Amino acid sequence: DAGVIQSPRHEVTEMGQEVTLRCKPISGHNSLFWYRQTMMRGLELLIYFNNNVPIDDSGMPEDRFSAKMPNASFSTLKIQPSEPRDSAVYFCASSLTGGDEKLFFGSGTQLSVL
C-alpha cells in the first residue's frame, strides 16, 4: 500500500483565494483525521470522519474551513477565503477503526498564504 496520500505537497496562494487540500486514506481504513500543525499550537485536530461521516468538527477554526468525504477513498479540506494566519502544515491521517489505534499520517501539505 502506498500509505496515506496528500496533495499538493506545497501550496502558495494569495489572501482571499480558495484553497483545496486533498487526501486519499489507506484502503480499508474507516477513520480519517485532518490536523493542522504550527509551531505555536502543535498538532491541532480539525475534524475527523468515521465511515465517511463527519463525527466531530469542533476543531475547525472558522466557517471559512470546510471538509468533505464523499467516499471511502477521498477527502478534501477547503479554506475559503484563505488568510495569512492559515499558513501551516496540514496533515491527513487514517486508521482502521478510530482514534484508539495507530494513526498513519500523510506527508502533509505546506500551505503559505501571502
Next chain:
Amino acid sequence: GENVEQHPSTLSVQEGDSAVIKCTYSDSASNYFPWYKQELGKRPQLIIDIRSNVGEKKDQRIAVTLNKTAKHFSLHITETQPEDSAVYFCAASWGDKIIFGKGTRLHILP
C-alpha cells in the same frame, strides 16, 4: 474539554544519557496513550503506545509509563543516540477522538 499538556517543550541531553518527557491529560475516560516521533520535514510516526489497563510498556530503548490516578504518562528514552533527535508528541484518545500535546523538541548533544 479534552486537553493534553506536555513538558518540557525543549530538551537537550548528552548522547548516551536518558531523556524523559511528561504528559498529563484532562479526562479520566481516556484509555489509549500513543507517542509519535516527527523528524525534521517528515510526518509523525508512532513509536510506542500504552492502553489504560497497563502501567508500563517497553520496547528496546524506549518505555512508557502510565499513572491513571494522577492522569499522567511519560516517555523514557535510554542510551540516547543522535538519531533520537526529533520532535516527540504524546497523545490521548477519547473514543474515536485523539488529541496531541504540543510536542517536545529533543536535541541529542555530541
